[in-house]
Amino acid sequence: MAQTIYALASGKGRAGVAVIRISGPDTDMVLNALLGGTLPSPRKAVRAWLRDPDNDELIDDGLVLRFCAPASYTGEDVAEIHIHGGRAIQQRLFQVLDRQPGLRMAEPGEFTKRAFGNGKMDLTEAEGVIDLIDAETEAQRQQALRQVKGELGDLYHQWAERITRILAYYEAEIDFADEDLPDDIGQETKPQISELIALIDNHLNDNRRGERLRDGVHIALIGPPNAGKSSLLNLLAQREAAIVSDIAGTTRDVLEVHLDLGGFPVVVSDTAGLRDTDDVIEKEGVRRAVEAAERSDICVLVVDLSDPTNAERGDIARYMEVADLVVFNKTDRTDGISGPLAPKNNVKISVKDGSGVSEMLANIGSLVESRFGLTEAPVITRERHRSALVEARENLARALTAPEVSLAAEDLRMALRAVGRITGRVGVEELLDVIFRDFCIGK
Numbered sequence: 001m002a003q004t005i006y007a008l009a010s011g012k013g014r015a016g017v018a019v020i021r022i023s024g025p026d027t028d029m030v031l032n033a034l035l036g037g038t039l040p041s042p043r044k045a046v047r048a049w050l051r052d053p054d055n056d057e058l059i060d061d062g063l064v065l066r067f068c069a070p071a072s073y074t075g076e077d078v079a080e081i082h083i084h085g086g087r088a089i090q091q092r093l094f095q096v097l098d099r100q101p102g103l104r105m106a107e108p109g110e111f112t113k114r115a116f117g118n119g120k121m122d123l124t125e126a127e128g129v130i131d132l133i134d135a136e137t138e139a140q141r142q143q144a145l146r147q148v149k150g151e152l153g154d155l156y157h158q159w160a161e162r163i164t165r166i167l168a169y170y171e172a173e174i175d176f177a178d179e180d181l182p183d184d185i186g187q188e189t190k191p192q193i194s195e196l197i198a199l200i201d202n203h204l205n206d207n208r209r210g211e212r213l214r215d216g217v218h219i220a221l222i223g224p225p226n227a228g229k230s231s232l233l234n235l236l237a238q239r240e241a242a243i244v245s246d247i248a249g250t251t252r253d254v255l256e257v258h259l260d261l262g263g264f265p266v267v268v269s270d271t272a273g274l275r276d277t278d279d280v281i282e283k284e285g286v287r288r289a290v291e292a293a294e295r296s297d298i299c300v301l302v303v304d305l306s307d308p309t310n311a312e313r314g315d316i317a318r319y320m321e322v323a324d325l326v327v328f329n330k331t332d333r334t335d336g337i338s339g340p341l342a343p344k345n346n347v348k349i350s351v352k353d354g355s356g357v358s359e360m361l362a363n364i365g366s367l368v369e370s371r372f373g374l375t376e377a378p379v380i381t382r383e384r385h386r387s388a389l390v391e392a393r394e395n396l397a398r399a400l401t402a403p404e405v406s407l408a409a410e411d412l413r414m415a416l417r418a419v420g421r422i423t424g425r426v427g428v429e430e431l432l433d434v435i436f437r438d439f440c441i442g443k
């Protein structure tokens with residue numbers, strides 16, 4: 001029998017109201033003790049004086065919510081005690097709970113773990129709950145909510161069902177080889193397997209947009225020394241995060257700033273100015289700058305528009321080729337002549353007087369949106385999903401060329417297990433039983 005667990009469900013520290021959640025078989029016993037014998041009816045908020053059962057001392061004027069298994073978040077008996085969010089009240093209630101037999105403090109995620117264990121949600125939905133709580137931007141919230149609603153889990157469940165149906169043909173061939181079965185089951189199954197592989201490939205080939213949206217889109221600011229990269233970073237961060245000076249080669253380390261860019265989480269990296277140098281430390285800085293550019297999802301090249309030496313530097317022309325956006329800075333100093341350099345996507349700004357900055361933000365915003373924005377179909381949000389799908393795909397491909405029916409069946413079973421691992425929803429055997437029930441084999 002599961003233990004009864006409790007935890008502070010609301011944020012730590014002083015607050016207007018704090019919510020303490022209890023889940024498990026002893027929930028009603030605890031409520032009885034705290035309320036002095038009257039249990040509120042389920043799913044109805046009831047105001048109640050909370051007392052320490054050992055000495056009848058008042059703890060707080062509270063609000064209590066009771067859920068009866070299985071109709072609760074965890075699927076167990078659950079109670080929520082809403083108290084005033086003062087430290088001493090929280091402390092006192094926790095002391096009382098700690099004294100109750102069979103009760104212990106919940107581990108992180110344990111309520112949701114129980115919800116999964118009791119079939120209230122699958123693993124992708126549980127991950128969605130965590131992502132929803134962690135969501136810091138609007139796009140992250142939307143992506144997490146879709147996962148909580150089960151969109152991703154449903155997709156994988158559909159695929160698991162498709163594999164199971166295909167597998168059923170092979171199982172039937174193995175079990176009832178002497179019965180009336182199609183001569184070549186491959187004719188029936190192979191197009192179905194290929195179709196599924198194509199679906200998985202398409203889903204995998206997503207530019208890792210879901211993962212990027214979860215973790216943050218990495219934007220690197222690169223360019224020659226003194227172009228104004230650090231000045232631009234500070235402008236974006238709205239604080240003096242990086243040192244700015246008119247000495248070329250000021251920035252050495254890669255400096256990261258986290259921002260909400262129109263609802264998208266982005267991590268902007270300021271880097272050392274790119275140039276040939278004999279200074280060993282600056283050299284290392286340049287190496288790190290190039291590395292940051294290679295690792296980034298979006299590479300922004302910052303160039304000083306008023307610097308006449310740009311056109312002579314072959315490396316800048318090369319960076320212009322590969323950069324996603326070229327920002328010509330310091331328009332306040334010139335009439336905006338970019339010389340012979342005219343990259344595809346560029347914008348002219350002045351960090352000093354702020355001109356062009358909103359246009360630049362819109363430009364970066366649309367790059368982020370088109371590459372990493374939400375799509376019609378749900379997307380992979382974790383490496384865990386990706387590696388399981390790659391494994392499933394490999395096994396499906398192997399099933400296509402398997403020399404024997406029994407080997408193909410084993411490949412399909414492995415593919416099924418890999419997909420099933422993502423949702424944790426249904427075991428292979430369980431699914432097979434369901435399918436076999438309406439699989440007409442004359443038996």
Ligand SMILES: Nc1nc2c(c(=O)[nH]1)N(C=O)[C@@H](CNc1ccc(C(=O)N[C@@H](CCC(=O)O)C(=O)O)cc1)CN2
Pocket residue numbers: 067070071072073080120
């Ligand atoms: N006070 C409070 N607010 C909360 C939660 C909570 O547990 N308590 N939630 C969670 O942390 C979220 C809401 N999610 C919930 C999910 C399921 C059930 C629930 O009781 N499910 C039952 C009954 C379903 C029904 O009748 O609609 C079930 O699934 O059987 C409750 C809340 C966000 N807000």
Ligand SMILES: Nc1nc2c(ncn2[C@@H]2O[C@H](COP(=O)(O)OP(=O)(O)OP(=O)(O)O)[C@@H](O)[C@H]2O)c(=O)[nH]1
Pocket residue numbers: 224225226227228229230231232243244245246247248249250251252271272273274329330331332333349350351352353
């Ligand atoms: N006139 C003018 N000066 C600017 C502008 N943006 C930056 N600067 C100046 O240009 C100089 C270099 O700016 P930084 O931001 O340190 O340049 P950086 O690209 O980070 O340089 P490194 O770190 O050396 O690679 C500083 O003196 C800034 O004040 C601008 O839009 N107009």
Ligand SMILES: [Mg+2]
Pocket residue numbers: 229230231242243244250251270271272273
């Ligand atoms: Mg700098």
